[in-house]
Amino acid sequence: MREPDATGRTDAPLFEVEDLTFAVADRTLLQPLTARLERGRVHGLIGHNGSGKSTLLKLLAGQQSPSGGRIAYAGRPLAAWGRRAFARQVAYLPQQPPAAAGLTVRELVGLGRYPWHGALGRFTAADRERVEEAMRLTEVAGFSDRLVDSLSGGERQRAWIAMLVAQDAACLLLDEPTSALDIGHQIQVLALVQRLARGGLSVLVVLHDVNMAARFCDELIALHSGRLIRRGPSRELMNAADLQAIYDVPMAVLPHPETGMPVGVAL
Amino acid sequence: MPPVGERPEPRAGWQRPALIVLALALAALALALRDLALRLPPGQWGAALLAPDATDTRQMLVHLTVMPRIAVALLCGAGLGLAGAVCQQVLRNPLAEPTTLGISAGASLALSAATLWAPGLLAYGREGVALAGSFAALLFVFGLAWRRALSPVSLVLAGLIVTLYCGALASALSLFHRDYLIGIYLWGAGFLSQQGWGVAAFLLPRLGVAAFLIALMVRPLTLLGLDDEAARNLGLGLTGARLAALVVAVSLSAAVTSAVGVIGFVGLAAPAIVAIAGARRLRDRLVWAPLCGAALLWLTDGLVLLIPTGYREVPTGAATALLGAPVMLALLPRLRKGVLWRAEPAAAVPRAARPGLVLAAGAGLLALALWGALAFAYGPRGWSWAGLTGIAEMLPWRGPRVAAALAAGAMLAMAGMLLQRMMNNPMASPEVLGVSSGAALGVIVALFLTEAPSRVVQLAAGTAGAFAVLLGILVLGRRDAFSPERLLLAGVATSAAFGAIVAVAMATGDPRVGTLLTWLAGSTYGVDPGEAAGFLAAAAILAGLAPMLARWLDILPLGAATAQAVGLHVPRVRLVVMLAAAVMTAVPTLVVGPLSFVGLMAPHIARLIGLQRALHHLVGAAILGALLLTLADWAGRTIIFPYQMPAGLLATVIGGPYLMWLLRRR
Amino acid sequence: MRAPRPSRREAVAAILAAGAGLHPARNAAAAPMPRVAAAGWAGAQTLLALGVVPLALPEIARYRALVAEPPLPESVQELGLRSEPNLELLTALAPHLIVADAGSVTSPLARIAPVATFAPLRPGRRPAEAAREATLALAARLGRDAEAQSLIAAHEARLAGAAERLSGDRGGPLCLVSDAFGNRALVFGGNSLYQDVLDRVGLRNAFTGATSAWGHATVGLDQLAALDPTTRLVLLTSRVPDARTFLALRPLWRTLPFLREERVTVLADILFYGGLPSADRFARLLAERLAPGNAARG
Structure with missing residues (x-):
């Protein structure tokens, strides 16, 4: 496998996309889209069902090839990145993580070290240390020897995020990491994501719930019918007009009774 | 640019299907007219059909052979098309048909058994026997797939397993009773030749009744196409409706089988063709699939009649399978992915606390078994333990067999392990890839093209066959990034074509069929010391290389997205794993034939005893596979001395039910 | 009449006896019995016809049922x-020659002893001729040329006898x-092979289509x-006792003229690639069943 010489330029923006489009058969899922994402922030990707959020995330993660346009990560076109080199930079969590039949939490997290040691390299003490640290950060160390499939939804999601952390990537791409969780677990997981970002990671997370997005993300990116329609700091986007444009239903924005944060409500 | 989410509505559901059926029927008609014209001047055709002159041999021949043959082709094709359309609807599986559900294999096995042990039953009619066999097979398939909620893939796989198992039992029967079963091979490959209107008269009312019953069930059948909950919401008794429809479809297909033998693929291709042509609604499919099936079989039979008959006539049933396999491969990309593959419900798996200990125990057991297989035997002098000198004496005979069994078992098990991990499906096995079928085809061709092919020629031909299939897989798979589901279905198609060719070979009544049978049954009999050394070396090399794939095999079950996210080049990794599995399948297939279940059983059992990490799983499966085949070879040499039972067959006959029980239990 | 299969104990005793050099008593007066094992039925048939009792033969019970002639002595070992x-059993028997089909x-087999392949059917040769040559070749291998000559003479005499008995067949x-x-x-x-016999005894074969190298x-x-339309059906099988049973099992066949009019003769099973003994058996059974006066029909 061809290894890119470096990890890309750290001064370059995280992601740059230009005229990015994606179509399957006769359906266009993403209209020409141009944007750039900065480092060290939590970006929330919002929009109604079928707006193209997941598609955009998959394209950025290199899971799918665009129909047209360009994507660059850290100043290098995505196609120029080797698979493993890219995996050392960008970690991706699919919407429904598959069953991890027979794996313990520690083993699952250990798989996150693959981009660093490859198929045949030694699993070194440094790798082991990274795994322990990732489990500590995500607070799954307490059940590291349990089977992943025996965990509760929130614990399992944290275990998967631990695997992404162990990957030691600079950027996490998360596709609706809270979709199957109850409200308590949602907060738990998103707080973890926020904490990781404070530690210097860049995050792009697809979220269904606009209030959760506003609460935990620095900046929101809204898609509608495959088109980027709004973008801005979370607080600025939380107004009735913008939310109505994004979700196609009349919305009102109220202040949170305790924190005063804006809360969107469908009318 | 069309707005997102909107698709052009297909044209009226009957135009294109009608055109296709018409085209097929016109081609068939042209062939039939050509054939008739060679036999009788057109002026006498009407007379020959309605009121033949009993003193005119040519008219009588046309009346009693040519015309009823066309009628039977049309009726069988229509019946199979209808049965296929119903099966596909009920099982929500575009690849279901009675044959893929193991029903034909069950019918054939029942007919063989009845011929041997209860010939009196056949006097009452083959239909009853074929029907009993069909339903027994169907019951097994359902039993195996039940825990997986009869999901499409689990049904196709269960059908494949039941087909393979019935095939193994049938080859055990033919190994020991070949002389008494020649007749069934002559008949069973699906010949349509007729000598009167009896068969047509037998089929017509049955088709009529079935069509009537299906017409009554159109509404519940439509609901069955929805998912279970939706159908139940609409007030449908699911089990009852499903059962009633399947009973009709299976009975129809059993009637066809009992009348003319096994005819593959029509039941699959006809509904698929009309569906792709735009018969979207069930009602349309139920009308057009039988018509398409009738035209398709008529056309195939017309083509078969063009082949000059030597002493072995080509059975139409085999021809449909041979023509149908490529059709199915061509149709695969057009089937919607979501329909094919549904995530299998995850099963709770045990996990060994000390896998190293388990493996060490396994290795110890294997060593013990090896010593036993070499030293302990029922021989010319009764049961005997051979000491060291005794072993040395018997080594030239037992050594190569034990070595070949050991090597083949280990390689097949590793191949199965690779495929099960890659496809993330515990029912995947080397048979599924079609590679063993390819190797088997190569050997059969060698067996029948040359007078007495040497082992070297057989090995070369087998390798060539395996690699031909591999090449096919590569060409076909590249388009879909070697997606497991497509490979699986391609493998099923290859296996079906292989079955058709074996059927033709059997139908020749050639004395060499005996050699073919023992080899198909997986015997280590003919292995000489040189070959054994070669196989051992191959197994050792492959076993040495396989652990290099362990990390990939840990990651692959987590799905393509995760695999790619942690940096695997998924298509490339799948290709490498598949190539390794194919080589590990092709080599042992040359020794123990294509019918062994070891590649399915050993990795599965290894997982069930708690070996979960890829490396442990791999080593455990290899040990178990070697153990299984070594023991089967030993038992096969011993229990019916001086007769011998091929190791692969014994492993399947004994291991098969155990595997089915394991699958049921989960 | 079917002899019971020897028990395992008897079989083992026989091998031990054979291993100790005690040959079966049969034919003790003639030249010492060569130590020959038969790996196939066709070779075994001709061996027995030459007066050589093989040490062992595969599927003995089925040989007695389907090949029947020449009868197999009790001393012959089952070979599987x-x-x-x-192979282990063959090695223990230590034959000097193995006759394979x-x-x-x-x-x-060749790792145990020299192998003689008995090929009574050869592409491009009349089966009767090939059978004669194969018999002579096998006999030469065993030093039994005189026996082969008398076997061929007896074969000719049997066919001539059958031809005479069938000469009245119309x-x-x-x-x-x-x-x-x-x-x-x-x-x-x-x-x-049957065609050659039919030619010798003056009968016609109704089927003239293409056939395999084995004639079927x-x-x-x-x-x-x-x-x-005047064809008579001859069934070469011992699994149906008579035409009535045959028809009952295969109702479709009733449409054939020779079954409607009951022109059916059931002979026993015959090994169709067996050489001279098979030809003899076919000729004798034909003469017994078809010759005028004792036509056992139906």
Whole structure:
């Protein structure tokens, strides 16, 4: 496998996309889209069902090839990145993580070290240390020897995020990491994501719930019918007009009774 | 640019299907007219059909052979098309048909058994026997797939397993009773030749009744196409409706089988063709699939009649399978992915606390078994333990067999392990890839093209066959990034074509069929010391290389997205794993034939005893596979001395039910 | 009449005796019995006809049922399946020669003793001629040339006898069928051993279509229905006792003229690739069943 010489330029923006489009058969899922994402922030990707959020995330993660346009990560076109080199930079969590039949939490997290040691390299003490640290950060160390499939939804999601952390990537791409969780677990997981970002990671997370997005993300990116329609700091986007444009239903924005944060409500 | 989410509505559901059926029927008609014209001047055709002159041999021949043959082709094709359309609807599986559900294999096995042990039953009619066999097979398939909620893939796989198992039992029967079963091979490959209107008269009312019953069930059948909950919401008794429809479809297909033998693929291709042509609604499919099936079989039979008959006539049933396999491969990309593959419900798996200990125990057991297989035997002098000198004496005979069994078992098990991990499906096995079928085809061709092919020629031909299939897989798979589901279905198609060719070979009544049978049954009999050394070396090399794939095999079950996210080049990794599995399948297939279940059983059992990490799983499966085949070879040499039972067959006959029980239990 | 299969104990005793150099008492007066094992039925048949009792033979019970002649002495050891004669047992028997049938895999056998392949059917040769040559070749291998000459002479005499007994036969041509299921049948045609016998005894074969190297073909009933209307059906099988049972099992066949009019003769099973003894057996059974005066029909 061809290894890119470096990890890309750290001064370059995280992601740059230009005229990015994606179509399957006769359906266009993403209209020409141009944007750039900065480092060290939590970006929330919002929009109604079928707006193209997941598609955009998959394209950025290199899971799918665009129909047209360009994507660059850290100043290098995505196609120029080797698979493993890219995996050392960008970690991706699919919407429904598959069953991890027979794996313990520690083993699952250990798989996150693959981009660093490859198929045949030694699993070194440094790798082991990274795994322990990732489990500590995500607070799954307490059940590291349990089977992943025996965990509760929130614990399992944290275990998967631990695997992404162990990957030691600079950027996490998360596709609706809270979709199957109850409200308590949602907060738990998103707080973890926020904490990781404070530690210097860049995050792009697809979220269904606009209030959760506003609460935990620095900046929101809204898609509608495959088109980027709004973008801005979370607080600025939380107004009735913008939310109505994004979700196609009349919305009102109220202040949170305790924190005063804006809360969107469908009318 | 069309707005997102909107698709052009297909044209009226009957135009294109009608055109296709018409085209097929016109081609068939042209062939039939050509054939008739060679036999009788057109002026006498009407007379020959309605009121033949009993003193005119040519008219009588046309009346009693040519015309009823066309009628039977049309009726069988229509019946199979209808049965296929119903099966596909009920099982929500575009690849279901009675044959893929193991029903034909069950019918054939029942007919063989009845011929041997209860010939009196056949006097009452083959239909009853074929029907009993069909339903027994169907019951097994359902039993195996039940825990997986009869999901499409689990049904196709269960059908494949039941087909393979019935095939193994049938080859055990033919190994020991070949002389008494020649007749069934002559008949069973699906010949349509007729000598009167009896068969047509037998089929017509049955088709009529079935069509009537299906017409009554159109509404519940439509609901069955929805998912279970939706159908139940609409007030449908699911089990009852499903059962009633399947009973009709299976009975129809059993009637066809009992009348003319096994005819593959029509039941699959006809509904698929009309569906792709735009018969979207069930009602349309139920009308057009039988018509398409009738035209398709008529056309195939017309083509078969063009082949000059030597002493072995080509059975139409085999021809449909041979023509149908490529059709199915061509149709695969057009089937919607979501329909094919549904995530299998995850099963709770045990996990060994000390896998190293388990493996060490396994290795110890294997060593013990090896010593036993070499030293302990029922021989010319009764049961005997051979000491060291005794072993040395018997080594030239037992050594190569034990070595070949050991090597083949280990390689097949590793191949199965690779495929099960890659496809993330515990029912995947080397048979599924079609590679063993390819190797088997190569050997059969060698067996029948040359007078007495040497082992070297057989090995070369087998390798060539395996690699031909591999090449096919590569060409076909590249388009879909070697997606497991497509490979699986391609493998099923290859296996079906292989079955058709074996059927033709059997139908020749050639004395060499005996050699073919023992080899198909997986015997280590003919292995000489040189070959054994070669196989051992191959197994050792492959076993040495396989652990290099362990990390990939840990990651692959987590799905393509995760695999790619942690940096695997998924298509490339799948290709490498598949190539390794194919080589590990092709080599042992040359020794123990294509019918062994070891590649399915050993990795599965290894997982069930708690070996979960890829490396442990791999080593455990290899040990178990070697153990299984070594023991089967030993038992096969011993229990019916001086007769011998091929190791692969014994492993399947004994291991098969155990595997089915394991699958049921989960 | 079927002899019971020897028990394992008896079998082992026989081998031990054989191993100790105590040859079976039979034919003790003649030249010492060569230590020959037969790996196939065709070779065994001719060995026995030459007066050589093989040490061992595969599938003995089935040989007695399907080949029958020449009868097999009790001393012969069971060797297992025809497709896989037991090698350990063969080694223990220490034969000087192994007689294998054409088309079988001989390489493992050759590791035990020299292998003589007995090929009574050869492409491009009349079966009767090939059978005679194969018999002479096998006899030469065993130093039994005189016995071979007298075997051939006896064969000629038997055929001549059968021809004489059948000379009064005025019936139609024969259709030789050895197996049938549903609407398919295995028939014997122009290049079969049976054809040569029919030629010698003055009978005609109704089936003239293409056949395999062994002289057989698989056909549908449509082809049988198209045969000469005076055809008589000859069933070469011992599994149906008479034509009535045959018909009861295969109702479709009732449509054929020779079954409607009950022109059916059931002979016993005969090894169609067996050489001179098979030809003799076929000729004798034909003469017994078809010759005027003792036509056992139906």
